[in-house]
Amino acid sequence: MRGLHLTADLRGVDPAQALMTEADALGSACREAVAAAGLQGVAELMHRFGPADGQGGITGVVLLAESHLAVHTWPELGAVTLDVYVCNYGGDNSAKAERLMATLVDLFAPAESNLQQLLRG
Template identity: 50%
Template sequence: MPGLHLLAELYDCRCAPKLLADAGALRELCLAVCATPGLTPVGQIFHQFGSALEPSGATGVVVLAESHLAVHTWPEVHAVTLDLYVCNFSQNNSAVARLACQRLISAFVPARVLRRELERGIPDLAGVLTTPEND
């Protein structure tokens, strides 16, 4: 299960307001980004908050054969959170994950970005590995 888990918080997004408010626009962006070679969408669900007349944000998930992409928008504060986990089971997909994440970030045109990267599936040899019995 080795892989790269990327998290990003986007602030003061200057993209078209529809991208922050409309689940359909968010879906189109996420599916376009997940068409990147090395990512294989196998399912999706997106939810519109508010109403058709007054949309107020969206949330969506694309399930990937390699893991997942989750995106949540807050148009009232021009913010977005991204969560992209890409497994490296048969090959190292870290570059693909970083490219997809950067494409998403660029689409929202944020003034400020907080990014985090976590290498998963590589136990910390200096740390304590717990089992369910000793948690």
């Protein structure tokens, strides 16, 4: 169960970005980032909150063969939280998790970010 758990709290994100309010755009970006990092997505769910005008935030999860990616957007605050956890059973996936997190942070282009990591197990 040894693994690496990365989190990021992003502020100053442009709320007009499609990633902030469009579940399809966020899902596509997450799938591409997961694949580019060398991880294996096995399922996903993106849920948009808020009124029918499409301005609500999104909670999204991508289940990975290696564990998970979670994304939460708050367009009204210009904020995003990211959570990437990989198990290292059978091989060290830490560098892949770090690539995935870096890609996602770059996509949101925040004015400010607070990154943390926790070694699990």
